[in-house]
Amino acid sequence: MRNFAAVPGRGVLLTAGSIAIAFLSWQVLSTFIFNPFLIPPPLEVIRTAIPMILSGEILADVSISMSRVLVGFAFGSLAAIVFGVLLGRLQLLHDLLDPIIELMRYLSPTAMIPIAVIWFGIGELSKYFLIFWGTFFIVLVNTIAGVWRAPIARQRAAECLGANQLQIFVLVVIPSAAPYIVTGMRVAMASSFMSIIPAEILAADSGIGYLLQKSSMLLQTNRIFVALLTICLLGFVFDRIFRFLVARTLARFMSFVAVT
Amino acid sequence: MLQLDKVRKVFPAAPEPYVALDGVDLEVADGEILCLLGPSGCGKSTLLNVLAGFERPSAGSVSCRGAPVRGAGRDRVMFFQDAGSALFPWLNVEENVRFGLRVRKVPKAQWAGIIDNYLRMVDLDRHRNKFPAQLSGGMRQRLQIARALAVEPAVLLMDEPFAALDALTRRRMHAVLLEIWQRTGKTIVFVTHDIAEAITLGDRIGIMSAGPCSIISKIIDLDLPRPRDLADPAVARLFNDIERLLAPDIARAEERAAH
Structure with a gap:
């Protein structure tokens, strides 16, 4: 036991142990203490999940929710990065728009659902818009911060080496801001996962959120728990995929060099 | 002067x-x-x-x-105390030196020779594929010297x-x-x-x-x-x-x- 820290695969073991303990206590609590209708035990949830998976019902809901998240997230990030690097560089534009941004970023996607439904209906467009909205402000604020924090010494070094203003901007400032931009995107990804659910509960006829809403109306707590577990799993998997892609493509931009 | x-x-x-x-x-x-x-x-x-x-x-x-x-x-090339922020951390040693040659439009055919010359001068030619984060403080400063000298100020x-x-x-x-x-x-x-x-x-x-x-x-x-x-x-x-x-x-x- 003393050398447990050195056991290979220790992390995996601990994770598996943690999940096993959680499931076990959940099973015990919901069987013997709580009302199993309100909190269905895990075995019951799995029994419910299997036909939902086999029939393709879950997959259909997952893919529609995920495509909404991805489209909104991609466009939101892209717009925010373009806008953010400009605002980070053009002081006057920033000073003009910053007060508005500072006010608007408190409008969460959830707050925007009622107006989005009126503007775009309950089809895909309103969901794209809501995810876009949530992503945009998070990535924007991070991009601006990243551009601002591009070290002045690095920009001046590039200038001495012969770079013109455009080259300094494209070859030095934007790469220097990359870690901030990526961090913003990761946070925005998590927030998109949180926003898509209320959007689908209130204004959709498909997706995981709609599944939650429908199951609630029919008092199908089993199915609600299947949907909740699905959300946990998806968020986790997507964050891992995002990190993997960043490590594969942007690794060299992600290292902050410590001050010598 | x-x-x-x-x-x-x-x-x-x-x-x-x-x-x-x-x-x-x-x-x-x-x-x-x-x-x-x-x-x-x-x-x-x-x-x-x-x-x-x-x-x-x-x-x-x-x-x-x-x-x-x-x-x-x-x-005139400036040389900074904080090499960590003055260098380009996403470029390796060789690419840091190449940056100046690229933006000054030095003919590509000359790049390899110039880079070799100055990296050898500061004794970094064996570390040309490392990134600044992988270098010691003294090596980072030597890289700054090589990068500056390469544009022949x-x-x-x-x-x-x-x-x-x-x-x-x-x-x-x-x-x-x-x-x-x-x-x-x-x-x-x-x-x-x-x-x-x-x-x-x-x-x-x-x-x-x-x-x-x-x-x-x-x-x-x-x-x-x-x-x-x-x-x-x-x-x-x-x-x-x-x-x-x-x-x-x-x-x-x-x-x-x-x-």
């Missing part, structure tokens, strides 16, 4: 503007090492920024080889480049710099607050008075053969003289910093 004539630099500040430089006259000859020595906050860095062209003087004139300085020029402007290094590495860097200087004949303006460093490197030492309203109060010619040993009586005497000269200004600088 480099000439400053009655240079003043005033920064807007509340409640009243801050006069960093108040009439600095200086001439730096081709191929010499001029050390600027003074207490912290004496405007050494401001003076260097003016020489580099990053800051415009509020009054007076700056020229390089007879041409007025109107911005960062390709003949006439003047190196160095802003306390070795101040953050440990004492042994700093001594090694002094030897590296002097060797490169002897081989390339660059003009070097070297800012430091370390008397021993100024004596080790300089042909001349410009003493700056504590700010605000700094000036170069005295220029000392160092007629001593290199390498200079601090144990040598002549060198030790010089060290003491400079220390005495700086003492009142250091006290003033401390006084100011305490407010």
